[in-house]
Amino acid sequence: MATTEAEILAREAAHPTAPPVVEFRRVSKRYDNGMGLDDASFTVGRGEFVFLVGSTGSGKSTVMRLLIKELEPTSGTIRVAGRDLAEITRKKVPFFRRNLGVVFQDFKLLPNRTVHDNVAYALQVTGSSRKEVRAKVPDILRLTGLSTKLHHFPDQLSGGEQQRVSVARAFVNHPPLLLADEPTGNLDPETSIGIMQLLYRINRTGTTVIVATHDSAMVDRMRRRVIELSSGRIIRDEVSGLYAPRDMSTAEFGALLREPAPAPRRVREPGDDFDDAFRD
Amino acid sequence: MRIGFFLREALRSMSRNAVPSFAAMASVLVTVLVLGVFIPVVQATTGAANDVRSRVLVNVYLKTDAKPDDVARVQRLLDDKVDHVGKVQYLSKADALKEQKARYPEAYDLLGSNPLPDTFRVTPDKPDNALKLRDALSPSAPGGGHTTIDPSIDTVKNSKDDTQKILVATRVVKLTTGLLAVLLVVASVLLVSNTIRLSLFSRRREVEVMKLVGATDWFIRWPFVIEGIVLGALGGLMAILLLLVGKIALLDPLISQFALLAAPKTIHLGVLVAVLLAASIGVSAAGSGLSLRRFLRV
Numbered sequence: 001m002a003t004t005e006a007e008i009l010a011r012e013a014a015h016p017t018a019p020p021v022v023e024f025r026r027v028s029k030r031y032d033n034g035m036g037l038d039d040a041s042f043t044v045g046r047g048e049f050v051f052l053v054g055s056t057g058s059g060k061s062t063v064m065r066l067l068i069k070e071l072e073p074t075s076g077t078i079r080v081a082g083r084d085l086a087e088i089t090r091k092k093v094p095f096f097r098r099n100l101g102v103v104f105q106d107f108k109l110l111p112n113r114t115v116h117d118n119v120a121y122a123l124q125v126t127g128s129s130r131k132e133v134r135a136k137v138p139d140i141l142r143l144t145g146l147s148t149k150l151h152h153f154p155d156q157l158s159g160g161e162q163q164r165v166s167v168a169r170a171f172v173n174h175p176p177l178l179l180a181d182e183p184t185g186n187l188d189p190e191t192s193i194g195i196m197q198l199l200y201r202i203n204r205t206g207t208t209v210i211v212a213t214h215d216s217a218m219v220d221r222m223r224r225r226v227i228e229l230s231s232g233r234i235i236r237d238e239v240s241g242l243y244a245p246r247d248m249s250t251a252e253f254g255a256l257l258r259e260p261a262p263a264p265r266r267v268r269e270p271g272d273d274f275d276d277a278f279r280d
Numbered sequence: 281m282r283i284g285f286f287l288r289e290a291l292r293s294m295s296r297n298a299v300p301s302f303a304a305m306a307s308v309l310v311t312v313l314v315l316g317v318f319i320p321v322v323q324a325t326t327g328a329a330n331d332v333r334s335r336v337l338v339n340v341y342l343k344t345d346a347k348p349d350d351v352a353r354v355q356r357l358l359d360d361k362v363d364h365v366g367k368v369q370y371l372s373k374a375d376a377l378k379e380q381k382a383r384y385p386e387a388y389d390l391l392g393s394n395p396l397p398d399t400f401r402v403t404p405d406k407p408d409n410a411l412k413l414r415d416a417l418s419p420s421a422p423g424g425g426h427t428t429i430d431p432s433i434d435t436v437k438n439s440k441d442d443t444q445k446i447l448v449a450t451r452v453v454k455l456t457t458g459l460l461a462v463l464l465v466v467a468s469v470l471l472v473s474n475t476i477r478l479s480l481f482s483r484r485r486e487v488e489v490m491k492l493v494g495a496t497d498w499f500i501r502w503p504f505v506i507e508g509i510v511l512g513a514l515g516g517l518m519a520i521l522l523l524l525v526g527k528i529a530l531l532d533p534l535i536s537q538f539a540l541l542a543a544p545k546t547i548h549l550g551v552l553v554a555v556l557l558a559a560s561i562g563v564s565a566a567g568s569g570l571s572l573r574r575f576l577r578v
Binding site: 068091094095096097098100102108109110111112113121122124125126127169 | 282296297495499
């Protein structure tokens with residue numbers, strides 16, 4: 001946590017040939033009923049904060065699920081930290097996933113474990129000793145502001161708090177890459193800001209963060225790299241972008257709204273009960 | 281650390297999922313109870329059937345004027361030459377008379393002399409071979425009727441004319457009980473595995489989350505297997521306890537009154553308990569471990 005941005009930059013400079021954290025090279029994913037991802041290529045460098053935007057069905061979740069190796073691409077190669085995902089056997093997948101933090105829209109917490117045990121599970125999975133668990137879990141819960149809710153069960157928490165637990169669980173192993181699939185999809189704007197701040201703080205420690213989102217206000221406010229997908233294709237990749245493409249200005253959008261509404265098509269018929277009801 | 285962790289996980293999930301756990305345990309209990317009653321019943325039935333079959337005898341009556349030399353010759357013949365001979369029991373004229381006198385004293389007191397022949401009671405090596413044995417001792421003659429293989433043999437008879445009937449009836453009894461036993465075992469396995477699947481299905485989301493966090497298959501599976509072992513052992517122990525109570529309260533008084541029930545040999549009680557316990561633990565542990573496989577493919 002003590003790492004400053006300057007230190008990260010220095011580390012980057014020391015390893016100029018370090019591979020990008022995420023690399024998609026001409027990746028396509030075909031589902032039975034259509035295209036999930038169509039010939040997508042992009043790279044994400046170390047320490048970047050990337051928004052993945054696009055309407056429902058545009059392929060954001062496909063990218064996420066490909067990255068955690070829940071799905072296999074139909075063609076193309078995906079590399080995470082220089083490692084080709086196709087080379088990871090089914091048996092090795094759990095070990096690969098320990099290097100990723102994953103946050104979902106529906107939190108995916110274990111319902112019959114307390115906040116503490118939910119976070120501890122991510123450590124226990126890796127074979128951590130009880131001592132490590134006792135040292136790390138309270139730490140990360142303090143960072144996420146959950147110290148007082150240690151022994152609550154997920155159903156006793158608000159949505160925002162549950163999402164904080166899920167972020168804490170994703171980050172307790174200090175993974176180099178954190179993926180968040182619509183992390184604020186179920187939350188009100190106020191709470192969303194808190195979660196985004198948390199993700200941003202995690203990013204500041206050097207963790208690469210990829211966030212798939214619908215939340216235009218958040219994207220516009222944070223001004224980070226934006227990759228926009230539309231029906232499986234990457235249509236935009238800007239270093240510090242907005243949710244909507246820049247070519248439509250506010251003035252144009254306003255003009256669109258000011259256009260006169262279409263005239264009613266139905267002609268009034270005198271004596272009609274329905275029309276009479278609205279006559280003064 | 282690892283084993284302690286898995287044990288704690290198993291206990292936690294049992295206490296947090298009390299109802300499905302109880303259902304799984306109850307199904308094991310019922311299954312073991314039924315099996316525990318049925319195994320001895322099947323054994324007693326087949327034992328009784330075998331007992332009846334073992335009474336199938338072939339009697340070889342010698343001619344009344346047979347000399348001791350003839351008896352010795354037929355004895356040798358039975359011992360060495362004829363197939364399917366199991367046990368040979370010699371009953372001399374005098375012994376036969378004594379036996380019959382004991383049974384019908386008045387009738388035999390009236391007789392002055394001994395009308396009974398020397399007899400060999402021959403048990404076939406297998407009950408099914410009784411008829412073959414008879415044919416071997418007295419092959420059918422070309423002109424009808426039967427001849428005998430030794431001139432001093434008068435007739436060869438089965439101890440009961442309905443040997444054939446006994447053989448068929450006991451075979452049917454054995455087959456039906458065997459078939460019922462197989463059906464019962466299949467039904468029990470289906471019942472237990474279904475209950476386990478059901479309780480696992482309600483927790484498939486949990487398994488999915490565990491996989492996403494990076495748990496290996498066996499890390500997820502061990503607590504479930506331990507849970508299966510504990511539930512199976514509990515269900516099995518309770519069923520065995522009930523069986524023992526039933527045996528002491530119901531069966532033992534009956535056995536002391538009716539010799540019939542005690543006659544057929546059944547499985548030793550200790551062995552039965554061990555088999556039932558091993559089966560209940562094995563089936564539920566393997567069941568929960570294997571059923572999980574479907575949910576582990578994430």
